[in-house]
Every structure is written in C-alpha cells, then in structure tokens.
Amino acid sequence: MCAIAGLLFKNGQRNTLNMTTGEALTAMLDATLHRGPDSAGWALYHEPMDRLLRVRFFLSDTRSPEAEIRHIRELLAGQKVLIKKEKTLGCTYGAIVAYDGDVLALTHALESKARLVSIGSSLDIIKDVGQPVGLSQKYDIARFDGNHGIAHIRLATESGVHPDTSHPFWACGFSDVATVHNGQITNYWIMRRRLERRGMRFQTENDTELIAVYLAYQMSRGISLEASLESSLEDLDGTFSYLVATRDAIGYAKDKLAAKPMVKYEDEELIAISSEEVGLNRLFPGRALETTEPAPLTCGLWSRN
Structure with a gap:
C-alpha cells in the first residue's frame, strides 16, 4: 500500500480551506499514514x-x-x-x-x-525517509502556499527505504512534470525500453518515474496532457491510481481494475484528491463532504484559471 494526495486551487481563491497548501497536503498524508509509514514527499508548485x-x-x-x-x-x-x-x-x-x-x-x-x-x-520536490508530519517540520512544508501540489507516503515493498526511492518522481529532463502513484506497472521494462529507444532517460528503476517520463514524452510530441492521460490507460498495464502535476494543472488516471483507491472532493474553488476519504475529511473537520470515487479506466484534469 501507499497513499497519494493532490490539491489545486482553480482560481487563486481559498475561502473554503483554512490551511496553507503545504499544511493541507501534509494533513491528507497524515490521515492515511497506515498506508505508508516509510517515507514521504511533496511536489510543490511555486509561482514561476x-x-x-x-x-x-x-x-x-x-x-x-x-x-x-x-x-x-x-x-x-x-x-x-x-x-x-x-x-x-x-x-x-x-x-x-x-x-x-x-x-x-x-x-x-x-x-x-x-x-x-x-x-x-515552478516545481520543487521535497522527499525523505520518515513520516509526513515530522518531515513537514524538518523541511518547512507548512509555509508553502502555492496554488497546487501533489504528495505521497510510501510503504516499501520492492526496494529499500531511501530518500531517492521516495515519491514524487520528476520526469527526468522535463521542467515541472511530476507524478505520485499507488500500484504497480507490470509492463515497466517493455515501456522503459520503448521510451529509451526514443531518447528518454531514467534516474531510477521505479515505475512511478516511468509514468512521469511517459507523460513528458507524449507532451514533447505535441500531445496534450489530457490526451496523454487517456493514452496511458491503454499503454500502461497493471493496477494503478496515479496523479500527475505540471506547472498549471493536476490530473489523475485509474486502471480498469480499480483496485487502488482514490477519492476526490471538488467545489468552485478547489479540487482535492486522496487515497481515502479520511484524508479529505482532515481538510474540513466536522463537515459532511460530497465526495466521489473515480470510475475504473478513467482520467481527469484540472487547471488553474
């Protein structure tokens, strides 16, 4: 298990949320700590x-x-x-x-x-071994109040617990593209070799990095992020729920089996996404939220106005 979180303010207004963006992302991670206590990370998007x-x-x-x-x-x-x-x-x-x-x-x-x-x-990735609240204090995450960001906590299953195996992952060589992911890409090596033959580079053997590089490659060919999300549903095999962020947007994709949970809350000002509803509840204590879970084999995209 792992947990993902994402937050985007659509128009710069933030009357409904009494937290900084960094505080909100950290709160969502902390609420889902049972899903990944080994490491944590944030992709924070500042004004360019x-x-x-x-x-x-x-x-x-x-x-x-x-x-x-x-x-x-x-x-x-x-x-x-x-x-x-x-x-x-x-x-x-x-x-x-x-x-x-x-x-x-x-x-x-x-x-x-x-x-x-x-x-x-815009992008600055902060990640390290440890749990989100402690790392937030160490890296001063609460001070970040940009318009959007994504975050992750990890339960190590296939590699050691190190800062560089933590999420998020940057699309190596491409400014401002980052991903977080819960699941497993089972055709990782097929897709990696295909992308390497087309000149793409990798820093790790993590399948979350593959998603970032895949999307960056698609966009480098003039394909929109929305279309790239749609094509990933066909090109990537496995069980996955992932978030991607760019300089002015966040998006998601969810595989056809929908084994990896994802819940979202949206109002006129913001979109918030968490692996579990308890993460969204941390943002609005005491409120009954109208949340939805994306359907299998779907993707979505939200941009700053």
Missing part, C-alpha cells in the same frame, strides 16, 4: 520566476555536505548556470538559478555527476 529555475539535489552520503555543495556549484558553473539563491535543507541542496539553455541538455550534463531531485520553473 522569469528566466529562473529551481534545482534540487540530494546530498551525497559518502562525502561531507560542504564538499558535495562545492562539487554541485562547480558543476552548475561549468554549464553556465548562475546561482541566485541557495539553501541546504535536510538531505538536499536547493538553488534558484539563472539559465537560458535547454533543460534536457542541462539534465544530461548533470545527472551522472550529481543526484538530481528535480528541475523546474
């Missing part, structure tokens, strides 16, 4: 800054943080990336940088020499 990128790296566990940060600075400088602001946070180093080149080319130049977590004009 003109000609600036957010980059985040895992710090190496084989050398001192200071030496690793010097190494990352040298790598960035070698790619003509100018650091505007930087901060070490938990097991990660994050920076806001000026860069005019291609994100995919930058990723290829960095990925074999440092452990990239994410790159985006």
Whole structure:
C-alpha cells in the first residue's frame, strides 16, 4: 500500500480551506499514514520566476555536505548556470538559478555527476525517509502556499527505504512534470525500453518515474496532457491510481481494475484528491463532504484559471 494526495486551487481563491497548501497536503498524508509509514514527499508548485529555475539535489552520503555543495556549484558553473539563491535543507541542496539553455541538455550534463531531485520553473520536490508530519517540520512544508501540489507516503515493498526511492518522481529532463502513484506497472521494462529507444532517460528503476517520463514524452510530441492521460490507460498495464502535476494543472488516471483507491472532493474553488476519504475529511473537520470515487479506466484534469 501507499497513499497519494493532490490539491489545486482553480482560481487563486481559498475561502473554503483554512490551511496553507503545504499544511493541507501534509494533513491528507497524515490521515492515511497506515498506508505508508516509510517515507514521504511533496511536489510543490511555486509561482514561476522569469528566466529562473529551481534545482534540487540530494546530498551525497559518502562525502561531507560542504564538499558535495562545492562539487554541485562547480558543476552548475561549468554549464553556465548562475546561482541566485541557495539553501541546504535536510538531505538536499536547493538553488534558484539563472539559465537560458535547454533543460534536457542541462539534465544530461548533470545527472551522472550529481543526484538530481528535480528541475523546474515552478516545481520543487521535497522527499525523505520518515513520516509526513515530522518531515513537514524538518523541511518547512507548512509555509508553502502555492496554488497546487501533489504528495505521497510510501510503504516499501520492492526496494529499500531511501530518500531517492521516495515519491514524487520528476520526469527526468522535463521542467515541472511530476507524478505520485499507488500500484504497480507490470509492463515497466517493455515501456522503459520503448521510451529509451526514443531518447528518454531514467534516474531510477521505479515505475512511478516511468509514468512521469511517459507523460513528458507524449507532451514533447505535441500531445496534450489530457490526451496523454487517456493514452496511458491503454499503454500502461497493471493496477494503478496515479496523479500527475505540471506547472498549471493536476490530473489523475485509474486502471480498469480499480483496485487502488482514490477519492476526490471538488467545489468552485478547489479540487482535492486522496487515497481515502479520511484524508479529505482532515481538510474540513466536522463537515459532511460530497465526495466521489473515480470510475475504473478513467482520467481527469484540472487547471488553474
């Protein structure tokens, strides 16, 4: 088991929810903690800054943080990336940088020499071993109050418990595309080899990363995110419920067996999605919510107005 959560404010108004976006995502994860106590993570979408990128790296566990940060600075400088602001946070180093080149080319130049977590004009992925409330305090998640984000807690079943096996996963080389997922993609290797033959890159062997890379590849060909979600229902085998986020939208897809739960609440201001209704109840204590569970073999998409 794992649990996913997503939240998007449709028009910037937030009169119905008395929480920051970070607090709300953390509350949904905490309510479903029984589904995944091993690690937690958030894909947080800030307002984009003109000609600036957010980059985040895992710090190496084989050398001192200071030496690793010097190494990352040298790598960035070698790619003509100018650091505007930087901060070490938990097991990660994050920076806001000026860069005019291609994100995919930058990723290829960095990925074999440092452990990239994410790159985006809006996206910042925070993930680590531990439980959501404690990690939220460690990484100051409650201060995030952007218009949307997705989040995840993990029960490790097929790989060890490490920060880099935690979710969300970024679509390697593509700005602002991230996914969280509950389930298993059973044709992982077939799809991965197919995408690699078309020039796509992977950082891990996690099937959630495959979903992100698949969707990014589809969109790189001019296919809309909505159409990419629809095609994923045919191209991906297994039992899955997943969320994807981009710079201005979140979407979901659910396989034909519908074995992995997903519940949503929607009003005029927001859309909130959780693996269980108890997660949505945390957002509006004492209220009877009109929630729905997406049908099997369906997908959906919501965008900021």
